[in-house]
Amino acid sequence: MAIQLQQVSYTYADRSMWRQTALHGINLNIAKGSLTGIAGATGSGKSTLLQLFNGILKPTEGTVQVLDVTITAGEKSPKLLPLRRRVGLVFQFPEQQMFEDTVEKDICFGPLNFGFTLEEAKERARKAMTDMGLDLALLERNPFRLSGGQMRKAAIASVLAMDPDIVVLDEPTATLDPVSRAELIALLERLCREQGRTIIIVTHRMDELLPYADSWALLKGGELAFQGSGQELAADPAILERCGLTIPQSLRYWQAVSTRFGLGTEKPLLTAEALAERIAAVLEERKNAAGTEEMGSGHE
Numbered sequence: 177m178a179i180q181l182q183q184v185s186y187t188y189a190d191r192s193m194w195r196q197t198a199l200h201g202i203n204l205n206i207a208k209g210s211l212t213g214i215a216g217a218t219g220s221g222k223s224t225l226l227q228l229f230n231g232i233l234k235p236t237e238g239t240v241q242v243l244d245v246t247i248t249a250g251e252k253s254p255k256l257l258p259l260r261r262r263v264g265l266v267f268q269f270p271e272q273q274m275f276e277d278t279v280e281k282d283i284c285f286g287p288l289n290f291g292f293t294l295e296e297a298k299e300r301a302r303k304a305m306t307d308m309g310l311d312l313a314l315l316e317r318n319p320f321r322l323s324g325g326q327m328r329k330a331a332i333a334s335v336l337a338m339d340p341d342i343v344v345l346d347e348p349t350a351t352l353d354p355v356s357r358a359e360l361i362a363l364l365e366r367l368c369r370e371q372g373r374t375i376i377i378v379t380h381r382m383d384e385l386l387p388y389a390d391s392w393a394l395l396k397g398g399e400l401a402f403q404g405s406g407q408e409l410a411a412d413p414a415i416l417e418r419c420g421l422t423i424p425q426s427l428r429y430w431q432a433v434s435t436r437f438g439l440g441t442e443k444p445l446l447t448a449e450a451l452a453e454r455i456a457a458v459l460e461e462r463k464n465a466a467g468t469e470e471m472g473s474g475h476e
């Protein structure tokens with residue numbers, strides 16, 4: 177497992193009158209090399225959960241195990257600096273993690289901090305820019321003069337430059353137009369499938385991630401309401417409504433098609449292409465069956 181949470185709770189300002197429990201008794205497993213989506217209504221604890229994954233926050237109760245590092249509430253923590261390099265966290269708002277006057281300096285900051293030479297850091301910056309589909313000419317630009325989409329990708333590149341095993345992204349597509357959103361999800365999927373990284377994405381738009389995610393975790397009021405595959409979600413989409421989420425369109429289409437054609441026992445199909453293929457196949461089967469029947473009745 178890349179990440180394992182056992183009975184984890186997190187309370188902000190634990191010893192004050194403003195204490196606010198954001199997560200309660202979470203048991204969660206995230207497999208190495210998988211692509212996981214995390215969803216939940218606003219305030220359900222998604223961003224809090226992500227910050228437990230690289231030790232920015234430590235559990236108030238329970239145990240967080242990330243790679244070979246175990247953090248247990250109430251016990252002295254191991255050294256967390258190596259974990260910060262291996263688990264890259266891309267914040268909800270990219271401008272929160274850009275602070276230098278050129279993109280290159282921003283991306284090199286992490287590697288330099290972890291002891292790489294300037295030449296190595298620059299090489300990593302170039303590779304990370306390429307992985308994010310960004311033009312290397314942008315390295316010289318001021319990060320705050322980039323477009324929203326470019327800035328988002330540059331923020332991800334600055335995390336990739338550390339060569340992390342796990343990349344955790346908080347609503348990476350939130351402010352992007354539909355074309356850039358699809359493009360970014362495709363880039364993130366490549367980081368998972370081609371480079372073997374564990375990718376965890378918080379999203380309000382489950383539709384764009386459903387065809388790619390291996391598993392989903394749904395939060396409701398700080399509790400884990402569901403963990404499983406998109407297919408399992410498709411079998412019981414009402415759980416989404418109980419979490420205050422709308423049912424994604426791909427699941428609605430599957431529900432409608434499977435009810436209409438009596439496919440309820442089949443594995444749900446979550447892309448338009450797969451659904452179209454299945455409808456075409458059902459119509460073909462029916463046409464052939466009708467033809468056989470006609471031939472049969474002709475002989476009587």
Ligand SMILES: Nc1ncnc2c1ncn2[C@@H]1O[C@H](COP(=O)(O)OP(=O)(O)OP(=O)(O)O)[C@@H](O)[C@H]1O
Nearest residue numbers: 188196197198216217218219220221222223224225
């Ligand atoms: N720094 C903080 N101090 C006190 N309470 C906080 C802090 N950050 C978050 N909370 C509280 O913890 C709960 C969970 O917040 P969190 O930001 O994790 O939710 P979220 O699911 O990421 O929401 P959103 O979808 O709006 O980003 C909320 O009740 C929030 O008010």
Ligand SMILES: [Mg+2]
Nearest residue numbers: 222223224268
């Ligand atoms: Mg959040």
